[in-house]
Amino acid sequence: MLRLLSFAVFLGSWWIAAVLAGSTKLPTPPAVLNVAISEAASGALFFNIGVTLARVALSFTLAITVGIALGYLMGRVKLANRLGDPWLILLLNLPALVVIVLAYIWAGLTEVAAIAAIAINKLPATVVTVREGTRALDASLDEMAQVFAIPRWRAFRHVILPQLVPYIAAASRSGLSLVWKIVLVAELLGRPNGVGFEIGVAFQLFDTPRLLAYSLSFAAVVLVIETALVQPFEARLTRWRLRAA
Amino acid sequence: MRLEVDIAGKAYRSASGKQHAALAGIKFALNAGEIGVFVGPSGCGKSTLLRILTGVDHDFQGTVLRPDESRIGMVFQEPRLLPWRSVEENVRLAAPLIDEARLSELFDILELRAHRSHFPGELSLGLARRVALARAFAVEPDFLVLDEPFASLDKALAARLQDEIAALVASRSVLTILVTHDLDDAVRLGDHLFFLSPRPAQILQVLSIDTPRAARGEKEIAKIKSDLALLPTCK
Numbered sequence: 001m002l003r004l005l006s007f008a009v010f011l012g013s014w015w016i017a018a019v020l021a022g023s024t025k026l027p028t029p030p031a032v033l034n035v036a037i038s039e040a041a042s043g044a045l046f047f048n049i050g051v052t053l054a055r056v057a058l059s060f061t062l063a064i065t066v067g068i069a070l071g072y073l074m075g076r077v078k079l080a081n082r083l084g085d086p087w088l089i090l091l092l093n094l095p096a097l098v099v100i101v102l103a104y105i106w107a108g109l110t111e112v113a114a115i116a117a118i119a120i121n122k123l124p125a126t127v128v129t130v131r132e133g134t135r136a137l138d139a140s141l142d143e144m145a146q147v148f149a150i151p152r153w154r155a156f157r158h159v160i161l162p163q164l165v166p167y168i169a170a171a172s173r174s175g176l177s178l179v180w181k182i183v184l185v186a187e188l189l190g191r192p193n194g195v196g197f198e199i200g201v202a203f204q205l206f207d208t209p210r211l212l213a214y215s216l217s218f219a220a221v222v223l224v225i226e227t228a229l230v231q232p233f234e235a236r237l238t239r240w241r242l243r244a245a
Numbered sequence: 246m247r248l249e250v251d252i253a254g255k256a257y258r259s260a261s262g263k264q265h266a267a268l269a270g271i272k273f274a275l276n277a278g279e280i281g282v283f284v285g286p287s288g289c290g291k292s293t294l295l296r297i298l299t300g301v302d303h304d305f306q307g308t309v310l311r312p313d314e315s316r317i318g319m320v321f322q323e324p325r326l327l328p329w330r331s332v333e334e335n336v337r338l339a340a341p342l343i344d345e346a347r348l349s350e351l352f353d354i355l356e357l358r359a360h361r362s363h364f365p366g367e368l369s370l371g372l373a374r375r376v377a378l379a380r381a382f383a384v385e386p387d388f389l390v391l392d393e394p395f396a397s398l399d400k401a402l403a404a405r406l407q408d409e410i411a412a413l414v415a416s417r418s419v420l421t422i423l424v425t426h427d428l429d430d431a432v433r434l435g436d437h438l439f440f441l442s443p444r445p446a447q448i449l450q451v452l453s454i455d456t457p458r459a460a461r462g463e464k465e466i467a468k469i470k471s472d473l474a475l476l477p478t479c480k
Contacts, residue, residue: 140323141325141327143296143325144319144321144325146301147301147319147390148317148319148339148380148384149316150338150339154338158327158330159327162327
């Protein structure tokens with residue numbers, strides 16, 4: 001109820017501001033809605049959001065998988081940590097834009113370059129978080145698994161992984177919000193489709209209704225995915241905590 | 246199964262970088278079906294010794310001979326259960342091949358039947374210890390290692406567990422090592438009692454009890470204990 005009210009207040013102030021500012025700078029909500037409807041009717045809206053979501057899914061999966069592997073390795077093996085740490089610090093501090101531009105220069109304006117660039121932006125934070133989790137692993141449970149000769153993979157799945165879940169969930173959470181933002185920049189700079197590309201086109205034409213139609217539709221999709229998928233998934237992974245408390 | 250141990254020394258480095266000796270001179274041998282009991286002051290290196298015997302720690306001077314294929318069941322000083330797995334899943338993780346009948350039997354003996362689907366966080370320490378015991382028995386061990394398994398259990402249950410351990414050792418010829426500070430438990434269960442010195446631990450005294458476990462009444466136990474009282478290290 002409160003959320004609806006807050007949304008209504010937002011719409012109202014938008015409308016008032018639009019009337020005051022004039023339609024080129026800020027179109028009214030119905031104007032934006034009209035564009036969104038016509039884009040949806042032509043299928044372009046769904047196509048572009050779909051393409052962007054596919055890129056998000058691919059780069060996110062890539063970054064999380066590689067990030068968990070590297071983070072675990074660096075948390076366990078001192079040498080790996082020493083070798084990897086400087087690169088980690090470099091990547092953590094490298095602006096997203098630099099990574100994207102360099103990826104496009106070196107690998108061409110390709111899908112691979114875009115997905116790799118997004119993944120690389122997300123990777124270091126995942127590595128750091130998972131490394132932290134690996135360092136916090138309970139050595140006494142490791143010892144238990146060793147004494148009972150639980151095979152390595154089983155031990156990883158049932159003893160190690162559950163301890164890393166809160167860290168992986170945290171990395172996914174912050175990682176996803178980072179990917180949402182970066183994917184649009186990567187599309188704007190070097191892809192011929194996707195929400196980022198459409199926003200770029202709208203920007204060049206000063207087509208504010210179109211710009212807002214795409215931005216807001218995308219934001220709505222992100223919101224739905226976050227509440228309908230990510231949050232329940234997180235709750236599921238950590239449900240034993242509730243029972244334990 | 247036979248266990249032959251000859252540890253000349255074990256040192257560890259503390260956080261400040263100083264070398265400390267944890268063990269010095271631990272030499273003994275045990276056969277299948279025997280229970281060896283280690284008695285000694287707390288903090289004397291018993292846990293270190295167990296880590297060497299179970300093959301977790303290889304960094305020591307000396308030799309530990311134990312068949313490679315020997316299956317170990319262990320009860321640690323703390324229960325060491327996985328908080329994210331139920332009682333039953335905790336047992337099954339260590340013993341994936343256990344059949345339902347044996348599992349039910351173990352849960353009955355240890356009075357865990359009502360707790361099968363509970364999570365460790367919902368259990369009292371005494372219950373969690375019993376789960377740890379169930380896990381150790383469930384693997385059908387050749388080599389059973391018990392680190393203070395009766396602490397925080399009530400007398401009646403501890404006595405039943407001791408009977409169960411004695412039965413398991415007899416029926417399946419399990420080689421057992423028990424660490425305890427309770428002389429009653431040691432004398433009731435042990436074939437060979439090893440008395441350890443304070444850190445760095447070494448075996449100061451060995452006592453072998455020939456009377457069969459089943460024949461050790463309260464009188465016997467009291468007599469053995471009174472003989473032991475003469476020894477300087479026991480407490």
